[in-house]
Amino acid sequence: MKFTIKKDILLEALSKVSKAISTKNLIPVLAGVKFELKKKKLTLTASDNDITIQTTIEGLKEEDFKIENEGSIIIQGKYILDIVRKLPDEYINIEVIDELQIMIYTENSEFNLNGISESEYPNIGLEESKKKIDIKAGLFKNIVYQTAFATSNEESKPILTGINFNIAGNILEVNSTDSYRLARKVVELEKSSEENYNIVIPSRNILEFTKILSDDEEIVELHIFNNKILFKNDNLKFESRLINGTYPNTSNLLPEDSFLVVSTNLNDFYNVIDRVSILTSDKEKNIVTLETEGNTLILKSSSAEIGRVEEKMPISKNNKEDIKISFSAKYMMEALKSFSTETVDLHFVGEIKPILIKSTEDVTLTQLVLPIRTY
Numbered sequence: 001m002k003f004t005i006k007k008d009i010l011l012e013a014l015s016k017v018s019k020a021i022s023t024k025n026l027i028p029v030l031a032g033v034k035f036e037l038k039k040k041k042l043t044l045t046a047s048d049n050d051i052t053i054q055t056t057i058e059g060l061k062e063e064d065f066k067i068e069n070e071g072s073i074i075i076q077g078k079y080i081l082d083i084v085r086k087l088p089d090e091y092i093n094i095e096v097i098d099e100l101q102i103m104i105y106t107e108n109s110e111f112n113l114n115g116i117s118e119s120e121y122p123n124i125g126l127e128e129s130k131k132k133i134d135i136k137a138g139l140f141k142n143i144v145y146q147t148a149f150a151t152s153n154e155e156s157k158p159i160l161t162g163i164n165f166n167i168a169g170n171i172l173e174v175n176s177t178d179s180y181r182l183a184r185k186v187v188e189l190e191k192s193s194e195e196n197y198n199i200v201i202p203s204r205n206i207l208e209f210t211k212i213l214s215d216d217e218e219i220v221e222l223h224i225f226n227n228k229i230l231f232k233n234d235n236l237k238f239e240s241r242l243i244n245g246t247y248p249n250t251s252n253l254l255p256e257d258s259f260l261v262v263s264t265n266l267n268d269f270y271n272v273i274d275r276v277s278i279l280t281s282d283k284e285k286n287i288v289t290l291e292t293e294g295n296t297l298i299l300k301s302s303s304a305e306i307g308r309v310e311e312k313m314p315i316s317k318n319n320k321e322d323i324k325i326s327f328s329a330k331y332m333m334e335a336l337k338s339f340s341t342e343t344v345d346l347h348f349v350g351e352i353k354p355i356l357i358k359s360t361e362d363v364t365l366t367q368l369v370l371p372i373r374t375y
Contacts (some may be wrong), residue, residue, distance in 0.1 A: 001037050001071030002095040005057070007084060009094060011057045014081050016212045016236060019075040022048035032074035035094075036118070038310040040067060045124060048076060051205050053212075054240040065326035074116035075102055083111050126230060126237050129223035131194045135168060137233060138216025143174050143185050144169055144206055144208050146338040146365055161166040162200035164247040175250045176203065181331050182250055182354075182368040183338065197224050200247050205240040212236065228356050253368060255354060258347035261318040262292065264358075266344045269297075270336045273310045276301045277329035279309045281348045286329040287372050292322045301329070323348045326374045327355060337369035 017033055025031060034045040042065070043057030057065060058098035065201055070128075073096050075217040089106035096102055096115065104111040144163070151161035168172040171190040174185045209231055211219070220339060223230040231238040274289060276299045280286035289296040297315045302308035325348065335357050336344065 002068040017046040020046040020053040039113040052239040072118040133222040147183040150176040150183035158246040162243040255349040261350040262346040
């Protein structure tokens with residue numbers, strides 16, 4: 001294998017696939033990146049058994065990508081990424097000599113690395129489904145941003161560490177919950193799915209994928225199988241395992257009626273909670289108490305060791321009812337951050353019932369935060 005390539009092109013491709021390299025992996029070959037140079041294209045693949053990322057470099061001008069000999073080799077991921085990143089030259093030469101010796105060189109630099117035979121690399125298919133689902137990259141990133149934060153970090157409940165994708169016809173419903181809050185996004189797909197799907201994708205994996213998505217107008221293809229999902233975007237393939245198990249029926253958590261709806265400016269409400277939560281401590285779950293008095297919202301918090309704080313702000317309500325309720329400032333602020341609207345509506349069902357956060361400006365998104373008893 002021997003080729004010359006523009007540094008920036010190789011670095012971009014390596015930066016994408018390197019997200020699948022695990023330093024803790026017990027299989028040494030999985031700490032490497034598979035370089036496969038065939039049919040005038042260079043394919044880079046990396047995997048840690050949980051996710052697999054593959055990207056292809058092809059169709060470039062000869063001055064940017066010149067192939068002399070085809071071939072395949074596994075190069076240690078950490079070193080090849082560091083070398084390419086730190087070399088100052090515009091073009092880099094990579095050559096395999098004596099089957100497993102890799103020479104990376106420019107006009108003034110030369111690195112020699114020990115490679116691993118491609119025969120030791122696991123057989124990774126990355127096959128595509130005939131029944132793919134298309135979604136715009138920008139919308140996909142937005143869905144993940146608005147829901148992923150509500151997943152659980154508790155490995156004792158593995159199903160809740162994932163994001164639930166429920167596809168029926170042209171409706172995509174995405175849910176995430178850690179039992180104390182719920183994020184739900186419901187969007188219409190441009191084209192109906194031939195099959196219905198109800199899958200759970202590890203939150204950590206899907207977040208890694210969104211980090212390497214570039215153009216918001218490009219299409220992301222979803223290829224869904226029994227135990228894995230393949231995302232395809234242009235020359236990038238990203239495969240993740242699915243979490244086995246049945247996701248809880250989160251619809252039961254969403255109250256149908258509310259006795260009070262409070263409308264408020266999103267940024268003002270967020271900033272007030274941010275200030276009021278300064279005097280809360282972690283062990284008290286940063287509890288903030290919300291109270292309404294007519295068209296005034298009062299937010300308070302107190303700590304025996306630190307002190308107390310109270311702030312007021314104007315609101316509008318749908319009736320003359322009042323409410324007093326306590327909740328986690330952290331959870332409420334994370335829910336509010338997921339909205340990109342000017343106003344939000346807080347739907348109250350009771351002092352010990354969930355708080356629903358919605359916006360008439362974006363009916364696709366619903367957030368739910370459970371209250372905290374303070375007596």
